[in-house]
Amino acid sequence: MLDNLGGRFQEIFKKVKGHGKLNEDNIKAALKEVRLSLLEADVNYKVVKDFVNRIKEKAIGEEVMTGINPGQQFVKIVNDELVELLGGTNARLTKAPKAPTVIMLAGLQGAGKTTFAAKLAKFLKKQGERPYLVGADVYRPAAMKQLQVLGEQIDVPVYVEEGSKDARGICDNGLAIAKENKATYVILDTAGRLHIDESLMDELRDIRKATRPQEILLVVDAMIGQDAVNLAESFNNTLNIDGVVLTKLDGDTRGGAALSIKAVVGKPIKFVGVGEKIDDIELFHPERLVSRILG
Numbered sequence: 001m002l003d004n005l006g007g008r009f010q011e012i013f014k015k016v017k018g019h020g021k022l023n024e025d026n027i028k029a030a031l032k033e034v035r036l037s038l039l040e041a042d043v044n045y046k047v048v049k050d051f052v053n054r055i056k057e058k059a060i061g062e063e064v065m066t067g068i069n070p071g072q073q074f075v076k077i078v079n080d081e082l083v084e085l086l087g088g089t090n091a092r093l094t095k096a097p098k099a100p101t102v103i104m105l106a107g108l109q110g111a112g113k114t115t116f117a118a119k120l121a122k123f124l125k126k127q128g129e130r131p132y133l134v135g136a137d138v139y140r141p142a143a144m145k146q147l148q149v150l151g152e153q154i155d156v157p158v159y160v161e162e163g164s165k166d167a168r169g170i171c172d173n174g175l176a177i178a179k180e181n182k183a184t185y186v187i188l189d190t191a192g193r194l195h196i197d198e199s200l201m202d203e204l205r206d207i208r209k210a211t212r213p214q215e216i217l218l219v220v221d222a223m224i225g226q227d228a229v230n231l232a233e234s235f236n237n238t239l240n241i242d243g244v245v246l247t248k249l250d251g252d253t254r255g256g257a258a259l260s261i262k263a264v265v266g267k268p269i270k271f272v273g274v275g276e277k278i279d280d281i282e283l284f285h286p287e288r289l290v291s292r293i294l295g
C-alpha cells in the first residue's frame, strides 16, 4: 500500500539531506516534488495544497534552516504532517455502556461489506468478545448465504430471514435475538446499491433509527480512488458516519483515498481490508502507515 509514494519520498529526502544546508530555494524545490508525488498517488488536490503549505510554513523557518541537521528536521516535519493528515491517533471503536455494541455497516455493492462483517466478527471474537452477525442485504440474496457460510467458518452466529425484503425488520429482530444470546457486539450487514440513491439512504436511516448503533462504519473500496472520497463525503452528509473502512488496499491502488478521507470528510479511517481472506483486516494506525511510507 502506497509503496510508490514511499519510493518517491525516499528520493526527495535523500536529495534534501544531501544539501547539508537548506535554503528557501531548495526547500521549495523539494516541496514541489512532494506535491507532485502526492498528486500522482491520487491524493485530493486541495488536501495536497494545504498539506504542502503547512510544511512550507514550518520548514521555511529559522530553526530548520539553521539547525544542526536540517535534512532530518525536514523529514520529521513531513512525517508529523502525514500522521496528522491520516487522523493523528488511532481511532478506536466506540463501546456501548451496556452490551451489546451495535455496529452498522454501510456502503455500495461490492465494496466488501459482507466480507468485512465477517472479518470484524473474527477480530472481535479473538479479543474475547461475543459477536453476532445480522444479514440485512435484502437486495443481494447471495449476500445472506455468503454471511452464513462465513459465520460458520469463524463460528459466529448469523441471523438472517430468508425471503424477507424488510431490512429494518431483520435488523430489529436480529438485534433482539442477539441480546437474548448475550452478544457483546452486533454487526449489521446492510444492503448496498450500485450508486447512492434516496431509497438506499432512507433504508439506512430507518435501520439507524431502529437499532441506534454506536458506530456507523462506511465500507469503501480503495481501488476507486478519488471516488472513494466523494462517496464518503456523501454518505457522511446524509448519515453522519463514525468512521470509514477502506477495503482492497492490497490491490493495485495508489492509496490516495487513504490520505484524503480524514482531511476531506473529517471522519477517521478505523480499519483497512488488505485481502480477501478473513484474517486480512488491520486496525488503521496512522503512525505505522507513515513509517511504512517513509521507511
Ligand code: GDP
Residues within 6 Å of the ligand: 107, 108, 109, 110, 111, 112, 113, 114, 115, 116, 143, 192, 247, 248, 249, 250, 251, 272, 273, 274, 275, 276, 280
Ligand atoms: P459487498 O457487496 O459490499 O458485501 O461486498 P463483498 O463482501 O461481497 O466483497 C466484494 C468482493 O470484494 C469479493 O470478491 C471479496 O472477496 C472482495 N474483497 C473484500 N474485501 C477485500 C479486500 O480487502 N481485498 C481484496 N483484494 N478483496 C476484497
